[in-house]
Amino acid sequence: MIKLDFAKNKCYAVMGLGISGRLAARALAKAGANVLAWDDIDNARNQVLGIKGVQLENLNFHGLDKVHALILSPGIPHTYPKPHPVAAEAKRRGLPIIGDIELLLRALPNRKNIIITGTNGKSTTTALISHLLTSNGLRVEVGGNLGRPVLNFNDPGRDGILVLELSSYQLELTPSIAPTIAVWLNISIDHIERHGNLAGYVAAKQRIFANQCSDNIAIVVVDDEQSSIVANTLRQNGNNLIEVSNKRPILGGIYVDQGFLIDARSSQPNKIFDLKSVQSLPGAHNEQNAAAATAACLALGFRKEVIARTITSFLGLAHRLELVAVYDNVTYVNDSKATNAIATAQALATYNPIYWIVGGRAKEGGIERLTPWLNRIKRAYLIGESAKNFLRQIGNNCPTVLSYTLENATWQAHAEAQEDNILGATVLLSPAAASFDQFPNFEVRGEQFKALVRALTYNYSKKY
Known part of the structure; x- marks a missing residue:
């Protein structure tokens, strides 16, 4: 303590x-x-x-x-x-x-810290940064909005590092925050019930940069409009800024090009490694997470060869595109942490075809923005209190069934996927909604899905 x-x-x-x-x-x-x-x-x-x-x-x-x-x-x-x-x-x-984060920072004012925020990808990026640091011998305490409560930490010492994932709620309660390295991943509409509108949400998130000085580094992924605005503001204010993108080249920054992570901080861009070789980080959104994590470690002075060697041993994060089983031609993936449409869009863009389990307590807008990916869906299995509303939003864009419970949906998706026996098919739990209508949290929802899948695939999974 x-x-x-x-x-x-x-x-x-x-x-x-x-x-x-x-x-x-x-x-x-x-x-x-x-x-x-x-x-x-x-x-x-x-x-x-x-x-x-x-x-x-x-x-x-x-x-x-x-x-x-x-x-x-x-x-x-x-x-x-x-x-x-x-x-x-x-x-x-x-x-x-x-809040408790403020108590931690007041107790350990001279400790290096890397603080991560954003709407999506925070937990994966936090876990990946922690993995890269600990695998190379650094003492690290990791937590905040992920994992252990921060007052349960041990003091990592002056040579150690605090790695903290912070939500907008936590940032509002941490007035003395001054990250050694601040990592901003992305912004989309979320928590409007708490912040009133997008501007209020962005303002809460921007507190991560409020007290940074010239020795501190701000890392901003600039792949959405609001994040680009934030980066421009930081640049105008003279912050020590590293821009990151998985959509376009960034001179002076870090970017992804055809799956390769590129360090363009110097005049000559250099390849760091091929992200396609990291099986635990599937999808374009994980390119973004890996690029941000790599930028943080490069800012600490890590050599690119060390990062490339270490990142391949990252096992991924529970409940975020987590591989549960492969049974015959069908892959089963737990993405219970996808509690909004943006997070689920990243999952839908990763797999094809998909037997999609979706629903829970809907966020603002529900799943309206997911229409461009519905041509990948073999069938959507709708659960939770949002089931009928999501059914209306999907309309005729893909086949649907009202399953209502996760147990029903998992059994139905498994049976139809096995009957169709399509090579490369995925049974995907990616709810695009909060869990609180039927579960205490997304972790419990994900664990139930994994238990159901393992029961359904037991004979094969013993060999897998």
């Missing part, structure tokens, strides 16, 4: 007692702080009973009088659409509203 020595003899309020909130309360109390904790859910409050130095206090009514700062769960709104009453009271009093 990270030592929060700066908090000794101060009073902190912790609102929201999920995993990160409970750890914040525990770490602050262990450091000698007086901690007032609350969650509007009874079961969450019970999780901190008995922790020495943590006092349950209904912050909705009282408890902020002597507080130094409010530690707020990222999921609790503090601006749009309406601030939670505790956040509103903290603002009225002029109290800092921060």
Whole structure:
């Protein structure tokens, strides 16, 4: 656990007692702080009973009088659409509203850190950067929006590196963020219910660059309009900028050309390696992720030969184009982490033909933007509360069936794919929707899919 020595003899309020909130309360109390904790859910409050130095206090009514700062769960709104009453009271009093990432950075102010954000690809890029660093002997602590809560880290030391995936929610609660290397992957409409509109979402994401100095590096993938605007702003502001693209050559940057990763930071562009040889990174979107991760490691001083050697051993990320099984001519892929249409578009562009399992709790716009890829779909199996709405959006663009549950859909897709027996066919779970209508999270959804597939392909999978 990270030592929060700066908090000794101060009073902190912790609102929201999920995993990160409970750890914040525990770490602050262990450091000698007086901690007032609350969650509007009874079961969450019970999780901190008995922790020495943590006092349950209904912050909705009282408890902020002597507080130094409010530690707020990222999921609790503090601006749009309406601030939670505790956040509103903290603002009225002029109290800092921060999150667990801010506590980490205050505790370890002199540690190198690579921070990754974007709408899609964050987790794969974060995991890949961590793999490249650890495989070459560096001490790394990786987490944030991915993996371990940050206050469960160990101090990596002055020669180590913090690798953090941060959402827009987390960035808003981290005022002192100043990444050694900031990685911006892409922007598309997401979390509008929290930020109000695209401009609000982009502004929250741009906090990643707010405190960078001349020694820091900003890496921006410029393959969408908003990201290009962000890169232009950084350039005009004099930031140390490396642009990345998997769509076009970037003089002075890193780009992908016919599957080859190119380093064009000098006057003579040089091939780094062939991304097509990395089986765990299929699809054009993973070219983008790999290019951004490579740019980060090059910025740290890694030689391209070292990166090329190490990247081939990356195993990929669970629930993101994760190969589950190959049974006869059919491949089974778990892409449960695709919770919006942009992420699913990347999956649909990777495989053909596809037996597509789709649906859940729809995001804004649903799957309207996926029409250009529906000619790849042999049949779509619609699940979750969005099933009928997605059926209407698909229309006559591909065959469909209302499966409603993941279990039904997996059985149906398996049976039809095996009956058709098309070489290169893929049964793909890529929901383009959140999981919360039927599952606690996308991980549980993905694990159920994998268990179903393994049961259906058991006899063969023992050999595979």
